[in-house]
Amino acid sequence: MPLRPGHPLPTFLFLVLACSRPTADASATPSSSSLATAAPDASSSTSTLRPAWTVATTLAHPPVPLANGVAGVVAHVPQGLDASQPIHLVLFFHGSDQCVAQIAMAGDIVCRPDVRPDVGAGLAWRHDDAGTSSIFAAPQFTLWGGGTAGRMGEAGYFRSLVEELLHDTFAPGLGGPRTLDDLADITIVAHSAGHIPLAALLERGDLDDKVRNVVLLDATYDGMVEPYAHWLERGMAKGTPRKLVVIHGGWGTNADVGRTLAGKAEARARGSSILDPRGPLADAVRAHTVTVKSWPHLQHAWLLFLTMSKALEGLGLPPRAISPARIPYGEPVVPAPLALGQTREGALDEGHAFLENGALIDDYALDLEAGQRAVIDLRGGECTSAMPPAFFAAARLASPNATSPRMPVAQASPRAVPPLPAPDPSRRIAPCGTFVPV
Numbered sequence: 001m002p003l004r005p006g007h008p009l010p011t012f013l014f015l016v017l018a019c020s021r022p023t024a025d026a027s028a029t030p031s032s033s034s035l036a037t038a039a040p041d042a043s044s045s046t047s048t049l050r051p052a053w054t055v056a057t058t059l060a061h062p063p064v065p066l067a068n069g070v071a072g073v074v075a076h077v078p079q080g081l082d083a084s085q086p087i088h089l090v091l092f093f094h095g096s097d098q099c100v101a102q103i104a105m106a107g108d109i110v111c112r113p114d115v116r117p118d119v120g121a122g123l124a125w126r127h128d129d130a131g132t133s134s135i136f137a138a139p140q141f142t143l144w145g146g147g148t149a150g151r152m153g154e155a156g157y158f159r160s161l162v163e164e165l166l167h168d169t170f171a172p173g174l175g176g177p178r179t180l181d182d183l184a185d186i187t188i189v190a191h192s193a194g195h196i197p198l199a200a201l202l203e204r205g206d207l208d209d210k211v212r213n214v215v216l217l218d219a220t221y222d223g224m225v226e227p228y229a230h231w232l233e234r235g236m237a238k239g240t241p242r243k244l245v246v247i248h249g250g251w252g253t254n255a256d257v258g259r260t261l262a263g264k265a266e267a268r269a270r271g272s273s274i275l276d277p278r279g280p281l282a283d284a285v286r287a288h289t290v291t292v293k294s295w296p297h298l299q300h301a302w303l304l305f306l307t308m309s310k311a312l313e314g315l316g317l318p319p320r321a322i323s324p325a326r327i328p329y330g331e332p333v334v335p336a337p338l339a340l341g342q343t344r345e346g347a348l349d350e351g352h353a354f355l356e357n358g359a360l361i362d363d364y365a366l367d368l369e370a371g372q373r374a375v376i377d378l379r380g381g382e383c384t385s386a387m388p389p390a391f392f393a394a395a396r397l398a399s400p401n402a403t404s405p406r407m408p409v410a411q412a413s414p415r416a417v418p419p420l421p422a423p424d425p426s427r428r429i430a431p432c433g434t435f436v437p438v
Contacts, residue, residue, distance in 0.1 A: 048084035052323075053077040053173035054124060056101045060164060063150035063157075063197065064141050069113040074104040075165065076124040076136040077173035079323040086184035087166065087174075088134040088317050090127060095192025095219075096147045100140040111143065126305055130312035133320040134187070135173070137165055147193025149200035158206035162186070180210075187213035187315060191304045195219035199227035208234060215245045215311045218303050220261075221252025229264050232289070236268050245285055245311040249303060250296030258292035265290040281307070285314025329356045335365035340374060 059072035066072055094100050099111035104124045108117040127136040139161070142148050151157040159180075166178040188211060190198040195216060202211070203226075212235075214228065228244060235242035246261060248254030262273035275292050277284035285291045291314075295303060333353045338344060344364060352360040368374060 048082050048175075050077050050079075050081045050083050050173065050175065052079040054105065055169070055173070056105060057169065059139070059161070059169070061151075061157075061160060063139055063152060063161065064148060066140060066143065067112065070111065070140065070143055071101045072140050073165070073169060074100055074124065074138045075169045075173065076104070076127065077170065078128040078135075078320065080321055081133055081135065082320075083174045085133065085318070087178055087182050088132065088184050088187070089162070089165070090132075090134045090136045090187045090189065090312065092123065092127075092136065092138040093188065093190040093194030093197050094138065094141065095194050097144050099143055100138045104136075104138045121305065123305065123308070126309050127312065128322065129309040130317075131320055131322045132312055132315070132317040134312070134317050135170060137169070141194075141197060147196040149197045152197040153200035153204055155204060156206065158201045158204070162207060162210075180207075183210060185212040186210045187215065187312070187317070189215040189217065189308055189311075190219045191217045192219055192221075192300065195222075195224065199224055202227040202231045205234075209240070212241065213243045213245075213315045215247075215308070217247050217307060217311075218249050218254065218300055220246055220248055220254045220257035223253040223257060225257055225260050228261055232261070232265060233268070236265075236289070241316075242289065243285060243315055244290045245314075246290070246292045247281075247303065247307045247311065248292075248294055249298060249300060250294065255294060258294070262290045262292050281310040282314035285311060286316065325356045327356055328361070329354055333361065333363040335363040338364040338366045340366070 054074070054076045056071040056074045058066075062072040092100075092104070094103055099109070099118070101120070102109045102111055102118050103121050106120040106122040106125065109120040110117050123138070124136050127134070141150055162183070163180060166180065166183060168177065171177045186207065188198055198214070198216075198219075202214070208231075211231070214231065216228070232242060232244055234240075244261060244265075246254075246258040248258060259275065262275055265273040269289065272288060273290035273292070274284050274288045276294055277291065281291070281293055284293070291311075293307075295307065298306065330353070336344070346362045352362065354360050366374060
């Protein structure tokens, strides 16, 4: 079945509320009515900064046999990636009963020629929200079937898959073929039953020196510990920096496995792990080898789309400017006044102003005296978007020399990101991140 949120996400936000969505730009949001569609190859450009590029295409050696007309992989290069630098590859392993083209792409998606189009969920652009200089690939395992390791447990298969991705699949998006010598590291994100192929390749140890980061999203429900523990121990024994991020809901053995893995890391290096950190998840990931975070209120599909970018942001991958920028588009928005103690309600719809990245916004202004503090309280509401939206707050300072505001975490968990340029040089925008209820 298509992977999409099963329930509306409750959220309200004061000051600025933005609901992001994939843009309609053809180069950034290709249709997969044909299996391989992408922006024109810009390899002749003298600039090493690449345009956005996405393709759903076949693999010469897919991890499982696939019927004719089924995409073997979705590959994505974000806008502004510097192709002259070492490659940082993010691989996504999907769960059971999924079509990876529908999960990763946007627009009308054809998963199989005899099946009607479905709406893409746009996971590739959630990768881009992390602001990392990395490329994204999602191989198809069994189409609409149960979780399987496929060929990931075969000696040498994972290496050959990565070599094909670099040399062939990504060549148009990167301006030419690449090899393992160009690859700095690999990050693997596994959602749900995607842990099955991940565990198989970790136990096999293919490209063990390249797999630096593992992110498990609602993927520790069946009690499996050893593949991840062994992978961590190998890295710690070699002195190789590695990070394991476990984000889970409140079902299965998710919590128990997370605590066990954190405990194993802690036994080898005191202070190397953290359980249920408060505040920005990315900050906790940056500071620890193992980060375990429970979000029991998030539905299984929402957890993937709302937390993946947070985890990726903290892994220490080189930064990349988010494009299109999260700055107001067109005429300046006149903020609605907001007073201490006042409650304001609103809904984002097509009549609202928007940012350059296509996100709709509400804007509120709050006047404070020097040294005065304010708490922003988020309360429940509904978002009925067909796609899981990303929400973030931006606190705009009247004086460029003022102290950056700290958004409260009592009702929301912000994702800290670097300041973005403001359209007015006398002001600056300090985004505080994607919000989910806590």
